[in-house]
Structure formats: C-alpha cells, structure tokens
Amino acid sequence: xxxxxxYKEWIKTRWYLLLALSVTLGFAGYxxxxxxxxxxxxxxxxxxxxxxxxxxxxxxQMQYVPLLAGLALAAVQYLPEVHRxxxxxxxxxxxxxxxxxxxxxxxxxxVLAVLFGLGIVLLAAGARxxxxxxxxxxxxxxxLPWYLAGVAGYLLGAWTILEPTWKRRILCLLxxxxxxxxxxxxxxxxxxxxxxxxxxxxxxxxxxxSWLSVVRFMAGRQD
Amino acid sequence: xTRFAKLxxxxxxxxxxxxxxxxxxxxxxxxxxxxxxxLYSEVLDDFVMIRxxxxxxxxxxxxxxxxxxxxxxxxxxxxxxxxxxTADGRFPDSVAGRPVTLREAQIASFIFRSAPKDLNRxxxxxxxxxxxxxxxxxLAMPSDAFRLTDRGIEFIDMATNRIDTAKSGxxxxxxxxxxxxxxxxxxxxxxxxxxxxxxxxxxxxxDGGLFHLKMMQGxxxxxAVDVPGELRLRHLFLTEFRSRRTLAFLTDESHRLxxxxxxxxxxxxxxxxxxxxxxxxxxxxxxxxxxxVCVDGASAERYYAVSADDFSLxxxxxxPLSERRIPGLSFTSSSDRYVKPRFR
Numbered sequence: 001x002x003x004x005x006x007y008k009e010w011i012k013t014r015w016y017l018l019l020a021l022s023v024t025l026g027f028a029g030y031x032x033x034x035x036x037x038x039x040x041x042x043x044x045x046x047x048x049x050x051x052x053x054x055x056x057x058x059x060x061q062m063q064y065v066p067l068l069a070g071l072a073l074a075a076v077q078y079l080p081e082v083h084r085x086x087x088x089x090x091x092x093x094x095x096x097x098x099x100x101x102x103x104x105x106x107x108x109x110x111v112l113a114v115l116f117g118l119g120i121v122l123l124a125a126g127a128r129x130x131x132x133x134x135x136x137x138x139x140x141x142x143x144l145p146w147y148l149a150g151v152a153g154y155l156l157g158a159w160t161i162l163e164p165t166w167k168r169r170i171l172c173l174l175x176x177x178x179x180x181x182x183x184x185x186x187x188x189x190x191x192x193x194x195x196x197x198x199x200x201x202x203x204x205x206x207x208x209x210s211w212l213s214v215v216r217f218m219a220g221r222q223d
Numbered sequence: 224x225t226r227f228a229k230l231x232x233x234x235x236x237x238x239x240x241x242x243x244x245x246x247x248x249x250x251x252x253x254x255x256x257x258x259x260x261x262l263y264s265e266v267l268d269d270f271v272m273i274r275x276x277x278x279x280x281x282x283x284x285x286x287x288x289x290x291x292x293x294x295x296x297x298x299x300x301x302x303x304x305x306x307x308x309t310a311d312g313r314f315p316d317s318v319a320g321r322p323v324t325l326r327e328a329q330i331a332s333f334i335f336r337s338a339p340k341d342l343n344r345x346x347x348x349x350x351x352x353x354x355x356x357x358x359x360x361x362l363a364m365p366s367d368a369f370r371l372t373d374r375g376i377e378f379i380d381m382a383t384n385r386i387d388t389a390k391s392g393x394x395x396x397x398x399x400x401x402x403x404x405x406x407x408x409x410x411x412x413x414x415x416x417x418x419x420x421x422x423x424x425x426x427x428x429x430d431g432g433l434f435h436l437k438m439m440q441g442x443x444x445x446x447a448v449d450v451p452g453e454l455r456l457r458h459l460f461l462t463e464f465r466s467r468r469t470l471a472f473l474t475d476e477s478h479r480l481x482x483x484x485x486x487x488x489x490x491x492x493x494x495x496x497x498x499x500x501x502x503x504x505x506x507x508x509x510x511x512x513x514x515x516v517c518v519d520g521a522s523a524e525r526y527y528a529v530s531a532d533d534f535s536l537x538x539x540x541x542x543p544l545s546e547r548r549i550p551g552l553s554f555t556s557s558s559d560r561y562v563k564p565r566f567r
Contacts, residue, residue, distance in 0.1 A: 043381075043382070044381040044382050044384070045364060045365075045366055045381045045382070048349070048368055048381045049351065049364055052347045052349050052350070052351070052368065052414075053347075053414065053415075098224055129384065130384060131384065132349060132368065132370070132379050132384065134347070134348035134349050134370065135349070137348075175235060175236070175239060178239050178242075178243060179235065179239070182554060182562075185554055185555050185562045186562055187555070187560045188344060188345060188560050189345065190345035191344075191345060191560055191561050191562045192561075192562050192563075193345070193561060193562075193563065194563075195561075195562060195563040195564070205231050206231075208224060208227055208228035208231050209228060209231065209232060211224055211225065211228045212225070212228045212229065212232060215225055215228075
C-alpha cells in the first residue's frame with residue numbers, strides 16, 4: 001500500500017519535479033556562471049574583497065526560487081486532491097488517515113531535500129575552485145535559510161490547500177506569509193547561527209498543521 | 224497528533240502576535256528622537272547645539288539658552304567650521320589665545336564612529352593586509368587575504384586560491400617571536416586603499432596582549448605594545464587619522480575608553496568616558512583643541528568634552544531619552560546583525 005501511495009505521488013509530481021530540478025539548478029548554475037565571469041573580468045582579488053568587505057554572496061537572484069519551488073510542489077501535490085475530490089478517496093484507503101497524510105508529506109519533503117541538496121552541492125562545488133572555504137561558507141550560509149524556506153513553504157502550502165473552509169484558509173495564508181518572512185531577515189550571511197536549527201525544527205513541526213486541516217475535512221467542515 | 228498540532232498552531236499564533244502587534248503599534252506611535260547635534264565650543268568653553276524645531280526651522284543655541292545666527296554659530300566652532308570661515312575670510316589667527324593655521328586645524332580634525340552592529344556580527348574570517356611602505360603615494364589592495372588560525376596566520380593567494388606557505392610562515396614566526404599567543408582574540412584594521420596611510424592591524428592575543436602588525440616592503444612588522452598590568456583590554460579600534468597622533472581607541476573590561484598614542488605606543492585613559500561598544504554607539508568629533516565624545520546609551524545620550532592635549536575631561540552633558548516602546552518579540556535588532564528571537 002505504501003509503495004502504491006508513493007507511486008501515486010510520483011505520478012502526480014514527476015513532470016513538475018523535472019521542471020523544478022531544471023529551474024533550481026539552473027538558477028544556481030547561472031549564479032555560479034556570473035561569479036566565474038566576474039572573476040574572469042575583474043580578477044579574483046576584487047571579488048574576494050567585495051565578498052569580505054561588503055558581504056556580497058553573488059547568489060541573490062536565486063533568493064526566492066526554493067520558496068517558489070516548495071509552494072509549487074504543494075500546489076501540484078495537493079490542489080488535484082482538493083479540486084478533484086480525491087482527498088476523500090485517499091483518506092478512505094485501508095490505512096490510517098494520519099499515515100496516508102504522513103507519506104504524502106514525507107514524499108514532498110524528501111524530494112525537496114534531494115532537490116535542494118543537489119543545489120547546495122552544485123553551489124559548493126562550483127564556487128570552491130575560486131574561493132576560500134570561508135567565502136564558500138558565506139554563500140552556503142546565505143542560501144540555507146532560503147532552501148529551508150522552500151521546505152517550510154511546502155508544508156505551510158499543504159496546510160493552506162488542504163484546509164476545507166475559505167475563512168480559515170485566509171488565516172492559514174496570513175500566518176504562512178508572516179512565518180515565511182522569518183527566513184528572509186538576514187542582513188548578512190551567517191546571521192541565523194544556531195537559530196537556523198530551531199527554524200528547521202519548527203519547519204518540520206509545521207507538517208502537523210496539515211493534519212489539523214485533514215481532521216477538519218474529515219469532520220465535514222466546508223464552505 | 225491532533226493535540227500536538229493544536230498546541231503547535233496556538234504556539235505559532237502567540238509568537239506571531241507577540242512579534243507583529245507590538246511592531247505595528249510602535250511603528251505607528253513611536254516618534255524619532257530629536258536630540259540636538261552638540262559640539263564643545265573652544266570659544267565659549269561650553270557645549271553648543273543645533274536643533275531642528277517642530278516647524279522645521281533650525282535653532283543655534285548654547286547651553287545657557289542664548290540663540291545665535293548661523294554665521295555667528297560658525298564662529299563659536301572655528302576649528303570645526305574652519306573651511307567655511309576661511310571661505311568667508313573669517314578664519315581667526317588664533318583661537319582661545321593660541322595661534323592656529325587652517326592646515327593645522329584640518330590635519331587635527333577627525334570624526335570617528337562606532338556602532339554595536341559593527342561588532343555584533345558574524346566574523347568575516349578573512350582579512351586584507353596592505354603594504355604599508357610600498358614607496359608609492361597611493362595605497363593598493365593586496366593580492367592575498369589572510370586568516371587567523373589557532374596556530375598562526377595564513378595568507379591565501381587570491382588568484383590561485385592557494386595558501387602562501389612561505390609568507391604565512393614568515394609572519395607567524397615573527398608574531399610568535401614577539402610573544403603573540405594564538406588564537407588571536409580580536410583584531411582591528413581598516414582594510415581599504417582609500418586612505419592616506421596604512422597602519423595594518425592591532426591584535427589582542429589569547430593572553431590579552433596587544434600587538435601591532437603591518438607589512439613593510441613585504442616583510443612583517445610586529446610590535447608588542449606594553450599594556451599596564453591592571454588593564455584588561457576588550458575592544459580595539461584602529462584609527463588612522465590624518466594627524467597620526469593616535470593609533471587606536473581601546474576599551475577595557477570596565478568599558479573605559481583609552482587612546483593608543485603615537486609615537487611611542489603609549490596607552491592613555493580618556494578621563495571620565497565610559498563606552499560599551501557592544502551596546503552603545505559612539506561618535507567622536509575631534510579638533511585641534513578638544514574632542515566632543517557622544518555616547519548613545521540606553522537611557523541617555525551622553526556628551527563628554529575632552530582635551531585633545533592630555534585627554535582630561537573638560538565638561539559633560541546628558542540628554543535623557545524617554546523612548547516609550549511597547550515590549551514585544553523581535554528577530555532583528557539595530558544593535559546587531561543576527562537573526563534570533565529576543566524579547567525587548
């Protein structure tokens with residue numbers, strides 16, 4: 001049954017995942033390309049100087065890409081469930097509803113982890129030949145909250161989409177926007193320090209919110 | 224799971240309310256400070272101030288409440304407004320009985336600023352050591368960067384991204400020979416080619432020892448600075464002012480301000496001035512005769528007038544701050560560059 005559930009999620013999202021992989025890695029690759037070009041044009045010294053003295057990380061253009069990827073995955077995975085009334089059938093499968101929801105969310109988080117993991121590896125591998133470990137670390141520390149925002153965005157998006165009533169959905173949306181703001185407050189790289197681990201934990205806890213929406217759906221709440 | 228999810232939901236609601244409601248109220252109600260721009264006048268031997276009134280006019284006053292025209296006010300601060308007075312043909316031959324030239328006034332003038340967010344921030348990890356004695360008039364940024372490790376100093380050639388072991392060894396050996404103990408606790412420098420001269424860095428080593436490091440003709444210059452036994456230094460601010468009379472401002476564990484004077488590397492206390500760089504901003508407007516030190520504290524903006532000759536305290540002035548804010552949760556602060564929850 002679990003395999004069938006996972007296969008269902010794969011069928012729903014496979015083309016989107018291909019697109020998300022191309023876009024997220026494309027943006028990371030483009031940022032690296034610009035960095036390499038800047039080094040070729042102005043010299044490594046100037047780039048190092050700008051990174052050290054002005055906190056430049058050269059990947060600003062991909063700031064909201066992981067968030068959009070996470071939100072879009074939530075939409076691709078859960079909008080069909082809600083609009084085609086598939087959610088009712090899914091929840092009536094001979095497995096506990098909580099486990100079914102858990103598998104769907106775990107699938108989403110896992111594919112995002114792979115997607116974003118590849119992005120981080122690409123950034124690190126692409127920047128390391130040009131930059132000292134401290135500067136590569138600055139780039140990755142700048143990107144980590146953005147990638148985490150992608151995971152949080154996915155889970156908060158799932159919560160909002162699965163919510164059966166519009167009144168509550170607007171509340172979910174408002175709370176999600178404010179919570180996602182937390183991932184974009186850094187004035188400089190490495191600004192989150194230990195708080196990033198707390199944010200990661202809170203993001204994973206956000207998976208439980210979707211269960212609240214499902215419970216309300218199963219209780220028959222609707223507009 | 225339902226219970227956990229509900230608890231988590233209400234926890235998030237509480238966090239968001241504690242964060243957003245006080246922010247919104249403070250944003251709408253709290254007004255900006257209107258403390259006047261204040262300097263110590265060597266003519267009046269008292270503080271004079273410029274205040275913007277509520278009807279957007281500018282008032283020029285002294286502490287006694289006497290009002291001045293802008294032109295008259297320039298004459299109360301002849302060293303601060305030296306260029307304006309010279310342009311008007313009003314720059315005096317002497318100030319407070321002491322002959323003064325425009326050049327003297329300009330060389331001795333400086334403005335120094337320190338803000339908590341410059342200290343409370345993630346360390347960059349890499350630094351640039353300029354050539355201090357290249358023989359050229361203009362300074363140039365180096366072709367390498369350095370990092371400080373637990374065992375020494377490492378120079379990395381930026382073009383090849385490789386460690387220059389020969390240069391690293393030379394500088395580490397010199398630092399060790401002069402008594403520097405790694406890891407270095409703090410360093411201060413102004414790594415920029417847009418200045419008149421370069422004094423490299425000041426280092427505070429693992430034992431609290433003070434060292435001056437610079438590069439002269441590619442070779443390390445390291446000088447161990449004698450620190451009085453009872454003095455425990457905390458923060459360093461390399462100055463590189465035009466006059467070259469000071470090398471740095473220093474603060475100790477009790478937040479007292481000191482000056483590292485040149486030549487001779489003498490450490491002199493600035494009488495009466497206390498300043499916690501991690502929590503307070505400080506501005507020093509220096510002239511040939513005196514310094515006006517402004518420390519922006521939590522409860523008051525404190526002004527100190529200090530003699531530029533012997534750093535003795537001439538006068539003080541304080542503006543109490545009565546900023547009423549609704550306490551709440553925030554994740555960023557104007558006094559640091561970290562993102563973390565704080566209730567204030």
